[in-house]
Amino acid sequence: MDQRIRRALSRRLVAPGAVLALASVLLMSEPGPWAALLGAVVAFAVGIGPSGVRRGAVALLLAVLLSTVLVAAGGPEWRESVREMVFALARTGIPWLAGVAWRLRRQVRRQATEALAQKRRERSALLREERDGERLALAESLHDDLGHALSLVALNLGRIELDPALPPTAHETVTTARRQLSQAVERLGASVASLRDGAAPGVPHCDDVDALLERAGRAGVEVEVTGMPSPGQLSAFDRESLTRVLREAVTNAVKHAPGQAVRIGFTCGEALEVTVRNPVTGHRAGTLSGTGLSTLARRLRAEGGELETRAGDREFSLRARIPPKGPASPPAAAVREAPADDGGHEDAVLTGARRRGRAILAGTAVLAVAVLGAVEAFDAFETRRALLSSEDFALIRVGDTRTRAARLLPSHEVLPRPASAPGTDCHDYAVTADPFDDASGDAYRICYTAGLVVSARYVSPENP
Structure with a gap:
């Protein structure tokens, strides 16, 4: 408490002290070189400080008042007092003006930077609103259209499963399909809830590499894995990014090469490299399309990784580089929330602020030269008289x-x-x-x- 009181008192004493110091400098008569230098430093400090214009004006009024009192009390003649005040204004006014100009220049640049930051925040808020609207629209579409359609399919599979004339092998296949469809509906519901809440939709957090590959095998996908890292090695990398890569690669392989083997290779070093290869049937070669891989590539780039795909006549390959977890990799959500690049406008605003700052300094220099010229003219006039x-x-x-x-x-x-x-x-x-x-x-x-x-x-x- 005592320290806070001392700080508050010191802050309150700064302004009166600065005013008194500048007024004392203005009252100095014919100062020597060191006294003149000290006066210039005091004047510059007052000008560059907070409320420099107001404090300078108050110091000038106080100096004029004290000078008038001294003349009335039998001190120097009023003509001599006026002359000394004119030269004192030249000695201290120019460094004070330089301090004010320097502070204004910094203020102009700070205001430009703050205005740009505010514009970025507004643009980011607008993008978030647009994204939230798109996310909610997508959630409603998934819930109303795809969710309803999948529910009808599950219902029909359930009716077929209850058919007593169904052979045992077919019954088992239908049961497996209905169970997988039910799981897909559950994951769809989780994705819809994530979209509504603003969380990143996609693979449930319970997914891991083994579970994903096992589920793909149960669905009839032949998966060959080489170089699988240990769980300790995998823990150094983002699990969600890895499962997204594997799921997208397997889904792409099943889509474009049904019934073909998918070969997955891992290389674990400073980064985790995942390579996925699968044959491409003749009638599907060269027709690979969709947004899944492009979205995955943007996500990996945002995290500091990369994704490369190569589609040949008979084989499709995918190579993903996943960086280790750490503060150097910015979160994908933050990257997605970043506003659109508007560097041209920001450069123009900063250039304009720098130009105004230079104009302030140039105007101050012109005004200082004008003050010196006026003082010299006054001195020449007094000398002629x-x-x-x-x-x-x-x-x-x-x-x-x-x-x-x-x-x-x-x-x-x-x-x-x-x-x-x-x-x-x-x-x-x-x-x-x-x-x-x-x-x-x-x-x-x-x-x-x-x-x-x-x-x-x-x-x-x-x-x-």
Whole structure:
């Protein structure tokens, strides 16, 4: 509880602390290189943080308010305060603006990604609804049509089975057929229930390889098996996939080569390979069709395996590769629920987001250049207003009254005002307004004491 309270308090203190830090940076007057760098870092951190625009605006208002209070309390003159605020905005506003732009760029890309994810979810939900409708329609069709037809067949077989004139061998055959048909109806009912509930229809979970092959043998299919793996080896692979492969292969063989032997071979290694071969009768060669094998192939590919079939003139072969069970093989249900590929649209959305991000950065760069240009224009304007010609400066002598000197001086001076000794009042005036002149930044300094000029000299950053 104490830790949660500390975290909550720290989160609540972050916003006021960021605002105060940025306001303090804005109030710095003529900072040195390290102080200016620290101010830029603070401004960038505020801009890239949450609510950067609001916190920046609050910090600016707080800095203007505090600056006004200082001027009213007898601090710097308002003109000097305005000048310092303009340069402070340039020093801190540009890194703050860069932080805001960077955050907006990330936000644009995040919104595009979230929009794509939402669209995928909606598309997936729509596909699930469509699939559920198809599944229910199929379940009803199986229940109403095929189930009813099989029930009638079972009923007719039951009547034949009760016929006392039926020979014993025929009676046994009919009994076996009726029992197999009853089992088929039960499996059909399980498949219909699975379709209605959304589970994967197909082989009941009680099926295994031995039971499937035994049932095929009882149905009259001659099956030759070689290389059968041990139960321990088979446990490493998906049982349902294996039984689906064997059942589809045997069903296909019985359909296209009735009465012919089916040869099944197993090879167990990193993956389980199942090979099924059966002859194809002449009148059926080259006519293999249906959706069972294609559906099985899609299922195996979804699990990381593969299915190959080859139909010759006299033989049909099937080779299935079943991967081992593990997290690397995605479940088939998840693959079936994946939305249709819409990569072109997603690429267009992401490209548009990247383009908007670059536009934000480019606009920020243009705005930063405009701010720097405006500050330079303001500085040039202030310098021209404080420009003192060399001829007028040469006419000012030590001992002149302040009134006489004022007639030669411009109405404005270079700010900030230079430091003066107690009882002395000094003022700087620009030597040139050309920023590319070697004398740019130099000044004529006039100092007064008791209303008289006590010094008039040329100063520069190298010789203050």
